[in-house]
Amino acid sequence: MAETYASKNDMTFFEVSPLCDFNVTESLAELARIALKRNGMNRSWGPNKVLSLQEFCCRTIASHTTIYGIEQLPLPTALKAHLKSYLLTNKTHMRIHSFVHRDKHKKHKILKPSDSPTSCQKSCCVS
Structure with a gap:
């Protein structure tokens, strides 16, 4: 059949x-x-699947960490390997960010040009 189609x-x-x-x-x-299984669609297309x-x-760990995290x-090595595989399979659910950007939601104190460094030292704490 395929040979006939080709000719x-x-x-x-x-x-x-x-x-x-x-x-x-x-x-x-x-x-x-x-x-499909890793995305929650294992033989069930309905939303009532537990x-x-x-x-x-x-899913919970994947939503709160990265592969590097x-x-x-x-955790045991085998479990870490399974989680890494899960994260790689579910890249759409992964939070892709580097450690540089992990504190981007922190509030930072903005210094005004009129503030002296000594007045800032009283309110700022360096850890």
């Missing part, structure tokens, strides 16, 4: 081993299943 449409026909075709198809299907404790924990957590 009718003036295309080159490449014969693919059925085993190779099966392996590629199954690999892509498995990747799709993993992505997440497993593991899924809930992964996982290394700082006091």
Whole structure:
């Protein structure tokens, strides 16, 4: 059938081993299943699906840290690897920011040109 289609449409026909075709198809299907499962769509398209404790924990940790922050957590190596994999699979839910920008919501005291450094020292605390 594919060979006939190729000849009718003036295309080159490449014969693919059925085993190779099966392996590629199954690999892509498995990747799709993993992505759907990690995004909360495991065999349930409705909003009434209750997440497993593991899924809930992964989502919570992913929303509060970065891949680099996982290394700082006091967790077993296997669990850190799973969390990193989860974060990489769910890049859309990841907060991508560097440590330089993590304190961007802190309020900083603005010095007026008229303020002397000594008056600032009383109200500012350097840690």
